[in-house]
Amino acid sequence: MSPSMAVLLVIIFLSFSSTAFSQSPSDTFTPKDNFLVDCGSDNTTEVPDGRQFQSESQTSSLLQAKDGYKVSANDANVSSPIYSSARIFKDEAKYSFNLTQPGFHWVRLHFYPIKNNVFDLQQASFSVNANKYVLLHSFNVDNNSNPILKEYLINATEAQFTISFLPLKNSAAFINAIEIVSAPNILIADKGAALFPVGDFNGLTSYAFQPVYRLNNGGPLITSTNDTLGRVWVSDQPFLTNSNMAKSVSVATDAIKFPNSPSISPVIAPQTVYASATAMADNLTNTNYNLTWKFDVDNSFSYLVRLHFCDIVSKSLNDLYFNVYVNQKMAVSNLDLSAINGALAVPYFKDIVVDVSLMTGGLTVQIGPANSANAIMNGIEVMKMSNPVNSLDGEFGVDGKEGDGSNRTAVAAVGFAMMFGAFVGLGAMVIKWHKRPQDWDRRNSFSSWLLPLHAGDGSFMGGSKTSGSHLSTSAGLGRYFSLAELQEATKNWDPKTIIGVGGFGNVFLCVIDDGTQVAVKRGNSDSEQGITEFQTEIQMLSKLRHRHLVSLIGYCDENEEMILVYEYMSNGPLRNHLYGKNLPPLSWKQRLEICIGAARGLHYLHTGTAQGIIHRDVKTTNILLDDSFTAKVADFGLSKDGPMGQGHVSTAVKGSFGYLDPEYFRLQQLTDKSDVYSFGVVLLEALCARAPLNPQLPREQVNLADWALQCKRKGSIEKVMDPLLVGACDPESVNKFAEAAEKCLADSGADRPSMGDVLWNLEYALQLQEAFLQAKDDNESDTKYPHDLPISPQEANNNNNDGDDAKEKQDVSIEIHSETTMFDQLSNVTAR
Numbered sequence: 001m002s003p004s005m006a007v008l009l010v011i012i013f014l015s016f017s018s019t020a021f022s023q024s025p026s027d028t029f030t031p032k033d034n035f036l037v038d039c040g041s042d043n044t045t046e047v048p049d050g051r052q053f054q055s056e057s058q059t060s061s062l063l064q065a066k067d068g069y070k071v072s073a074n075d076a077n078v079s080s081p082i083y084s085s086a087r088i089f090k091d092e093a094k095y096s097f098n099l100t101q102p103g104f105h106w107v108r109l110h111f112y113p114i115k116n117n118v119f120d121l122q123q124a125s126f127s128v129n130a131n132k133y134v135l136l137h138s139f140n141v142d143n144n145s146n147p148i149l150k151e152y153l154i155n156a157t158e159a160q161f162t163i164s165f166l167p168l169k170n171s172a173a174f175i176n177a178i179e180i181v182s183a184p185n186i187l188i189a190d191k192g193a194a195l196f197p198v199g200d201f202n203g204l205t206s207y208a209f210q211p212v213y214r215l216n217n218g219g220p221l222i223t224s225t226n227d228t229l230g231r232v233w234v235s236d237q238p239f240l241t242n243s244n245m246a247k248s249v250s251v252a253t254d255a256i257k258f259p260n261s262p263s264i265s266p267v268i269a270p271q272t273v274y275a276s277a278t279a280m281a282d283n284l285t286n287t288n289y290n291l292t293w294k295f296d297v298d299n300s301f302s303y304l305v306r307l308h309f310c311d312i313v314s315k316s317l318n319d320l321y322f323n324v325y326v327n328q329k330m331a332v333s334n335l336d337l338s339a340i341n342g343a344l345a346v347p348y349f350k351d352i353v354v355d356v357s358l359m360t361g362g363l364t365v366q367i368g369p370a371n372s373a374n375a376i377m378n379g380i381e382v383m384k385m386s387n388p389v390n391s392l393d394g395e396f397g398v399d400g401k402e403g404d405g406s407n408r409t410a411v412a413a414v415g416f417a418m419m420f421g422a423f424v425g426l427g428a429m430v431i432k433w434h435k436r437p438q439d440w441d442r443r444n445s446f447s448s449w450l451l452p453l454h455a456g457d458g459s460f461m462g463g464s465k466t467s468g469s470h471l472s473t474s475a476g477l478g479r480y481f482s483l484a485e486l487q488e489a490t491k492n493w494d495p496k497t498i499i500g501v502g503g504f505g506n507v508f509l510c511v512i513d514d515g516t517q518v519a520v521k522r523g524n525s526d527s528e529q530g531i532t533e534f535q536t537e538i539q540m541l542s543k544l545r546h547r548h549l550v551s552l553i554g555y556c557d558e559n560e561e562m563i564l565v566y567e568y569m570s571n572g573p574l575r576n577h578l579y580g581k582n583l584p585p586l587s588w589k590q591r592l593e594i595c596i597g598a599a600r601g602l603h604y605l606h607t608g609t610a611q612g613i614i615h616r617d618v619k620t621t622n623i624l625l626d627d628s629f630t631a632k633v634a635d636f637g638l639s640k641d642g643p644m645g646q647g648h649v650s651t652a653v654k655g656s657f658g659y660l661d662p663e664y665f666r667l668q669q670l671t672d673k674s675d676v677y678s679f680g681v682v683l684l685e686a687l688c689a690r691a692p693l694n695p696q697l698p699r700e701q702v703n704l705a706d707w708a709l710q711c712k713r714k715g716s717i718e719k720v721m722d723p724l725l726v727g728a729c730d731p732e733s734v735n736k737f738a739e740a741a742e743k744c745l746a747d748s749g750a751d752r753p754s755m756g757d758v759l760w761n762l763e764y765a766l767q768l769q770e771a772f773l774q775a776k777d778d779n780e781s782d783t784k785y786p787h788d789l790p791i792s793p794q795e796a797n798n799n800n801n802d803g804d805d806a807k808e809k810q811d812v813s814i815e816i817h818s819e820t821t822m823f824d825q826l827s828n829v830t831a832r
C-alpha cells in the first residue's frame with residue numbers, strides 16, 4: 001500500500017469515527033417557551049444557576065384572580081431567593097401562558113410556607129390543575145418547614161396553558177414561583193417497553209408525568225447548574241438495599257461518546273450521569289446476587305422507569321453481560337451494551353412501563369450478572385404516569401369525576417363475582433367434558449377447559465372462547481397469533497413439519513414474519529394428562545424470563561384451540577449430542593458451558609421468584625441448545641411452585657426413570673433439592689455419554705449414577721468417561737465436575753448443594769479446562785479437538801452399548817401413586 005493511500009484511509013477512518021460518535025456533543029437546548037415567575041416579588045430575581053425569574057409587575061397579565069395577597073419575608077434557611085415571596089389566594093386563581101410551540105413542557109411549582117399576616121400557610125389546603133390534568137389534590141405542606149418543588153412533564157397540545165389554584169373551603173392556596181419551560185421533543189418517545197406482559201407500550205406521549213426520583217448512580221449530586229434542562233440528580237446510595245454489595249466507578253466526562261443519533265443526547269441525561277455507575281463489589285466471590293434499589297411510590301399509579309447505562313468498566317467489547325429486573329420481573333435479559341452500541345463508553349437508556357397492577361409492593365430495580373461477573377447501572381429515573389382521569393394526585397379528574405382508584409370497592413366486588421362465576425363455570429365445564437361423546441368433534445379443542453389460568457403474580461384469566469376471540473394481553477403470554485396465520489405457517493399442520501410429540505400433542509417447526517423459525521406446540525384435546533401439563537406450562541412461562549429458559553413468544557386460542565409458540569432451538573436436546581444420534585461430538589469445554597447454562601436456568605427457577613419454582617423433570621431431553629449451543633431449560637409441564645414457609649411440597653411422585661430423587665420417591669415430599677439430584681444425573685450423562693438406565697449392560701452398570709459414583713470413589717472415573725474425552729480434558733477439571741455430580745446425588749436432600757453452589761463448582765471446572773487448553777499447542781486446541789478424536793462417534797457408542805431403542809425406552813415420564821401396581825413394581829427397583 002502506498003503512503004498516500006494509507007494517509008487517505010486514516011483520514012476516512014477518523015472522519016467516520018467523528019461521524020459515528022461525538023465526545024463533546026452540543027448539550028445545550030434553547031427552549032421556545034421559558035416562563036419563570038417569582039410570585040409576589042417586586043423585583044426580578046436571579047437564582048444560583050443564573051436564571052432570572054420575572055417580578056409581579058412583569059407578569060401581571062398572566063394572573064387572573066378575584067383576590068390575591070403578596071407576602072414576603074427574609075429567611076436565611078432557604079437556598080434560593082424565589083422562596084422569599086409568595087402569592088396567597090382565598091378564591092380560585094389562574095395563571096395563563098400563551099405558548100409559542102405545543103409539545104412537552106416542564107411545569108415546576110415551588111412552595112415554601114413563609115410566615116405572614118394573611119394565612120398560616122402550613123395549614124393551607126388546595127388543589128392545582130394544569131389544563132386537563134390534576135397536578136395536586138387537597139395538597140398541604142404537612143408542617144414541612146423546607147421548600148418543596150413539584151415537577152411535572154406535560155404534553156401541552158393547546159396554545160394556552162393554564163395553571164389553576166383552587167383553595168379548599170375556609171382555606172387558602174399559595175405559590176412562590178412557577179416555571180413553564182419547553183422540553184426537547186426527544187425526551188419522551190411514544191413507545192416504551194411493557195414490563196408485564198412483555199412487549200411494546202405505545203402512546204406514552206398522551207400521558208403526563210411527574211418525576212419522583214432521579215438518581216446519578218455511583219456519582220455525586222448534580223444540580224440544575226450542571227444540567228441543561230434544569231434537572232437535579234441525587235446519589236443512589238440512600239436507595240441501595242445493601243451498599244456493601246456495590247461499588248462506585250467513574251471515568252472522566254470527556255470519555256463519554258454520544259452517538260450522532262436523534263434518540264440519545266445529553267438532553268436525555270448529562271455526560272456526568274453516564275460517567276459514573278454503581279457496579280458489583282470486588283470483595284465478593286459469589287456473583288449469584290443482585291444489586292437492588294428500592295423506592296417508595298404511590299401504588300395507585302403506573303410508572304415510567306427510565307434506566308441509563310454506559311459501559312465504562314469493560315476493557316474490550318462483549319465482556320459485560322447482565323440482567324435487569326423491575327419488581328422481580330425480567331426487564332432486560334443478558335444485556336450487552338457493546339453489542340448495542342458497537343463501542344464502549346456510549347450511552348444507552350431503556351424506558352420500561354410498570355403497570356399499576358404490579359405496584360402493590362412498591363418499586364424495586366435490580367441488576368445481576370448473566371455471563372459475566374459484573375453488572376452496572378448509571379442512572380435511574382422514576383416518573384409517575386397520569387391515570388385514566390388525567391390525574392397525577394388522587395382519584396378525581398378536573399371535572400370532579402372519580403377515577404378507577406375510587407371505585408376499588410366496586411371493582412373488587414365485580415372481580416369477586418367474576419371469580420365465583422368462573423369457578424362455577426369451570427365446574428360445569430369439567431362435568432360436561434367428562435360426559436362428552438366419544439365422537440367429540442376434534443375441532444372443539446381443550447382451551448375452554450383450561451380455567452383458571454395463572455397470569456403471573458396472582459392474577460388469572462380464562463373463559464370459554466368463541467371464534468375469533470383471544471386471551472387478554474394481561475395474561476402475559478406475549479404476541480397473539482391468529483389460527484389462520486399458524487395454519488399457513490405449518491402448511492395446515494403438515495405432519496412433515498412435526499419435530500416433537502408429547503402428552504399435550506405435536507410440536508411443529510415453522511417460519512413466521514421475516515423468516516424467524518419458531519416451534520409451535522398444538523394442544524391435543526384427547527389427552528387429559530396433556531391438558532394438565534399444558535396448563536402448568538402456561539402458568540410457569542407467564543412469569544418466567546431468563547436467557548437459559550426457553551422463551552414463550554406467543555399463543556393462539558382461536559376456535560377453542562390452545563396453541564403456544566416458542567423460540568426454536570435449532571440444535572435440539574442435549575441428549576442428541578451425547579449419544580444415539582451420530583452427531584458431531586461435543587468437546588469437554590462445550591459440555592461444561594452447556595451444563596453451566598442449564599445450571600443458571602435452574603438456579604433462576606429456584607431463586608428468581610419469591611416463592612421459587614421446582615422443575616420436577618430435569619433431564620437431558622429437556623435441556624435444549626440453540627444455534628450457538630447456548631443451553632436453555634424447557635418443558636415446565638410438571639413444574640410446581642416452591643414451598644412457602646415449609647421445607648417441601650407434598651405431592652404425588654412425577655418425573656422420569658433414572659432421574660428420580662430417591663428421597664422424593666420414598667417420602668413423596670418434593671423440594672428444590674429434587675431438581676439438584678436430577679441435575680446430578682445430567683452431569684454424569686454429559687461426562688459419560690450414556691443413558692441413565694441401560695438394562696442391556698451388566699447388572700452393576702445398569703444404573704449410571706450407581707456405577708459412575710462407584711468408579712469415582714475407587715479413583716477410576718476414566719473407566720466410565722466418554723472415550724472421546726480421554727486425553728482431551730484436564731483431569732482436575734474432570735475431578736471437580738465429578739465431585740459436583742457426586743454432591744448432587746447425595747441420598748439426603750439436606751446433604752445436597754444448592755443450584756448456586758453447583759453452578760460455582762461447574763464454573764471452576766471450566767476455568768481449569770480453559771487454563772489447560774491455554775497451555776496446549778494450537779493443533780490440540782479446543783477448536784480442533786472434534787477433528788482429532790482417537791475414535792469415531794459410532795465406535796464410542798458401540799463401546800458404551802447404548803442402542804437407540806434402549807435409550808428411547810428409558811425416556812419415559814411416569815406418574816406414580818402408592819395405590820397403583822406400578823408403584824408396587826417400582827418399589828423393588830433401586831432408587832437410583
